[in-house]
Amino acid sequence: MANIILRPGWQIKESRATSLSAYLNRRAFVKAMGLGSIGLSTMSLGCSQQARSATDPDGPLDTIPDDAPREGYPAPRNPAYEVPERVITDRLVTSSYNNFYEFINQGDLKRVWPHTEQYNPFPGTLTVGGLAEKQTLDIADLIRSVDLEERLYRFRCVEAWSITVPWTGFPLAKLIERCKPRNNARFVKFICVNRPEELPGQKHAHWYPWPYFEGLRMDEALNELAFVATGLYGEPLPKQNGSPLRLVLPWKYGYKGPKAVVRIEFARRQPATFWNELQPREYGFLSNVNPNIPHPRWSQASERFLSTEGVEERMPTMMFNGYDEWVQELYPDAPRSYAGPIIR
Numbered sequence: 083m084a085n086i087i088l089r090p091g092w093q094i095k096e097s098r099a100t101s102l103s104a105y106l107n108r109r110a111f112v113k114a115m116g117l118g119s120i121g122l123s124t125m126s127l128g129c130s131q132q133a134r135s136a137t138d139p140d141g142p143l144d145t146i147p148d149d150a151p152r153e154g155y156p157a158p159r160n161p162a163y164e165v166p167e168r169v170i171t172d173r174l175v176t177s178s179y180n181n182f183y184e185f186i187n188q189g190d191l192k193r194v195w196p197h198t199e200q201y202n203p204f205p206g207t208l209t210v211g212g213l214a215e216k217q218t219l220d221i222a223d224l225i226r227s228v229d230l231e232e233r234l235y236r237f238r239c240v241e242a243w244s245i246t247v248p249w250t251g252f253p254l255a256k257l258i259e260r261c262k263p264r265n266n267a268r269f270v271k272f273i274c275v276n277r278p279e280e281l282p283g284q285k286h287a288h289w290y291p292w293p294y295f296e297g298l299r300m301d302e303a304l305n306e307l308a309f310v311a312t313g314l315y316g317e318p319l320p321k322q323n324g325s326p327l328r329l330v331l332p333w334k335y336g337y338k339g340p341k342a343v344v345r346i347e348f349a350r351r352q353p354a355t356f357w358n359e360l361q362p363r364e365y366g367f368l369s370n371v372n373p374n375i376p377h378p379r380w381s382q383a384s385e386r387f388l389s390t391e392g393v394e395e396r397m398p399t400m401m402f403n404g405y406d407e408w409v410q411e412l413y414p415d416a417p418r419s420y421a422g423p424i425i426r
């Protein structure tokens with residue numbers, strides 16, 4: 083996604099040209115590692131960042147909203163979901179190397195956390211509409227009303243980087259049940275936060291069709307893997323990871339999992355999606371992780387697994403990101419050998 087640069091404007095640098103290790107060596111990370119009260123005098127190490135104000139977050143873990151519910155953390159790990167072949171990614175990597183276009187600003191696209199200061203996800207509401215019972219749920223109340231669990235999942239971005247993350251949250255099926263969809267609902271659409279005054283990317287990157295929106299077939303949404311994350315690494319979500327709520331669909335590319343969801347709609351017809359609307363020849367509706375379907379501009383046969391500061395490892399990409407046994411029945415037509423760049 084990062085290389086969909088339709089109208090670069092202020093965006094000088096292509097983030098994909100930045101290696102993770104170069105990225106992680108920057109001031110922000112050094113500071114996050116607690117290596118310093120490194121003051122403003124070292125700002126020049128921070129590449130071409132804007133001057134930061136005294137209220138800016140100090141590091142990528144300083145962005146957990148104060149009023150996020152804390153009851154139930156850390157939640158018990160659900161042992162059904164293991165990632166035996168990989169280590170858990172360092173939480174500083176997971177919270178400092180992000181895709182969240184609502185916040186993009188000058189400089190590095192992946193460096194989201196310094197731009198989150200104005201965003202206040204709590205209090206917030208989740209509205210339900212379309213073919214369902216019309217409702218408005220207070221998100222903090224919703225989080226307090228569910229049994230939180232922890233799930234360790236592989237996470238694969240379409241840009242071919244991957245991480246392993248212990249998410250806290252609850253099954254999407256639980257939320258859908260609460261929405262009371264009508265029998266004729268076959269798809270579910272998710273719409274994300276729309277607050278240009280708090281989200282610099284929404285304010286300035288006006289060529290994107292804000293707010294971010296995504297969609298699933300109902301059978302996909304009800305699969306047991308589909309998860310509503312409210313936290314990670316035993317704590318509530320930092321803003322840049324999608325506070326107050328985000329979806330995690332570990333067999334799909336990361337962009338199918340909307341962050342900062344504030345509305346759910348049920349529909350009879352397949353909904354449009356953000357990246358498909360922007361680049362229909364590159365991003366389909368299903369977007370399942372599949373090493374046999376290359377992106378039109380790069381291979382998906384392997385990925386850069388990010389583990390800790392400056393460390394990445396080439397790994398083979400697994401069918402449905404390693405979740406074949408959970409989801410294969412949903413996709414009988416998925417290619418199991420090299421298929422060429424077909425968009426699904």
Ligand SMILES: Nc1nc2c(c(=O)[nH]1)N[C@H]1C(S)=C(S)[C@@H](COP(=O)(O)O)O[C@H]1N2
Nearest residue numbers: 180181182183239294323336337339340341
């Ligand atoms: N609202 C919103 N959700 C989003 C995105 C976004 O830009 N806006 N980016 C997507 C992409 S491309 C990825 S890879 C994941 C990144 O999640 P992470 O930064 O928490 O790892 O969020 C997805 N959800």
Ligand SMILES: [Mo]
Nearest residue numbers: 239240336337
């Ligand atoms: Mo992504």
